[in-house]
Amino acid sequence: MKISELSRATGVPVASIKYFRREGLLPAGKATAATLAEYGERHVQRLRLIKALTTLGGLSIATTREVLTAVDQAQTSDGALGAISYALPVPVTASPAGDAEEEAKADTAAEAEVAELIEAMDWWTPASSPHVQGLAAALKELRRVDAGYEPGELAAYAELARSVARLDLERAAAFEDRVALAERAVILLALSSPVLELLRRLAQENEVRRRTGRREPDDA
Amino acid sequence: MKISELSRATGVPVASIKYFRREGLLPAGKATAATLAEYGERHVQRLRLIKALTTLGGLSIATTREVLTAVDQAQTSDGALGAISYALPVPVTASPAGDAEEEAKADTAAEAEVAELIEAMDWWTPASSPHVQGLAAALKELRRVDAGYEPGELAAYAELARSVARLDLERAAAFEDRVALAERAVILLALSSPVLELLRRLAQENEVRRRTGRREPDDA
C-alpha cells in the first residue's frame, strides 16, 4: 500500500500522515526504494486509533504519542492499564489563586477529603497517583466556587464509579479475542469516557424532564 | 474595588481581566470616572467561575461565554439546566472517514443503536438533542476501532448514568440556599465531570490492583 492509498483508506490527508510519522505516532512504512515505502494493515489500524484518540478522546498530539508509546511497550507485559492510565492527562491544571495562606489551607483540606474517601472505599491507591492529586485539585477548585461535596456525597459517586469500573473490566475481557490487551486499555480509558459523559448528560436531561413533567425540549 | 485589587483578590492578571471583559465574559465595572471603575463581589465570583470553567471544565473562551450567557438569561426562568446543557460542547467532532458508502451504513447503525437505547431506558429525549447526535457519532468512532458495545452493555452503563444523574439532582437541591439555580446547573454539568472521570480512573486502577493482587504501583 502506498501512502496515497493509505490516505484514501483512512480519510486522512497525506500531509497529515507525514506529520504523524514525523511526530512519532505512526511507524514509517517499509522502504522499498529511496522514494517509496510500503504501508500495511497495521498502519491503517494505527491511523484509526490516532484519529479516535485525538477526536474522540480529545488528546493532544504529544499525549497521543505518550499513550501510543505506552501501548507499544506494554503490548506484552502486564500492567498495561496502569501505564496508560498514568500517561493520560489529568483533566485539571492547578491554578494558583490569590491568597497564599488560604491556599495552603484549602490544599490540605482537599487532600484530607480524598484520603478519607480512599479509606472509606477501601481502595489501594497510593497517594502518589496522579489521579489522587488531580482529584484533590478538582475538589479545591470546586470549593472555591462554593460547590464542595457534602460528606458522604463523594463516596456515593465513588461507589457508582466502582460499578462502572467493574463493567469496564468485564467489557475488556469480552473483547479479548478481537483487540490486543494494551489497545483495549486505551479504549476503556480514553475513548469510553466521552460515551459515559454523554450518557450522563442524557440521563440528566431526562431526569429533569421527568421531574418537570415536560416531554418537549426546554426553551433556550 | 479597583481592577488591581480585583486582580489581587482572584490571582488573575489585570491584562487577563481586561481580556475577559473584552470577550464579554465579565461585565464591566461601574465607571466612577473616565479612568476609574468600581468592581464588586459579583465580579470576584464571576471571575472564579470563569477560571473554574476554563481550567477545570476545560472550556474554550467562546464556549465559556455561551455558557455564561445562558446562565445570565436563565437566572430567573426555568429550564436553566436544559439551556446550559445544550450550550456545552459535545466531546465528539464527527470525522468523515474514507469510504462514503460504508460511512452511511455505520451512520444509520449507530443511530439505531442509540434509538434502541433510548427506547430501552424509557427516556424522553428527542432525537434532535445534541447529546443523542454526539452519542451516535461516538459509537460510530468506537466501532471503527473495533470497540463497539455489545447489545445490552450500553444499557448497563446508561443505568449507572441514570443513578449518577439522580445523585446530581439531589446534590443540586441540597445547595439551593448557597448558589443560584443556573450556577448550580453549570457546576453539575461542566465542573463535576472531571471529578467523575477521576473517580472512574481511580476505581479502575483499584479494580485492576485487586484482581492482580498487587498493592504497589504498576511498573511503567
Next chain:
DNA sequence: CCCTGGCAGATACTGCCACTATCTAGTTCT
C-alpha cells in the same frame, strides 16, 4: 498647584499547536 502613579480603552504582539504547503530529488509506469 502640579507631578507621580495608576487606570481605562484600544491595538498590537507573542507563543503554542495542529496541521498544510512547497521544494528537491529520486522512482515507477507506460
Next chain:
DNA sequence: AGAACTAGATAGTGGCAGTATCTGCCAGGG
C-alpha cells in the same frame, strides 16, 4: 522519454489565549 507519483526536509498558516504597549486621563499627596 515523460508524466505522475514518492520520500524527506523545511517553511508557512490560522486559530486560540492570553500579554504588552500605547494614548490619553485623573485622583491624591507633597
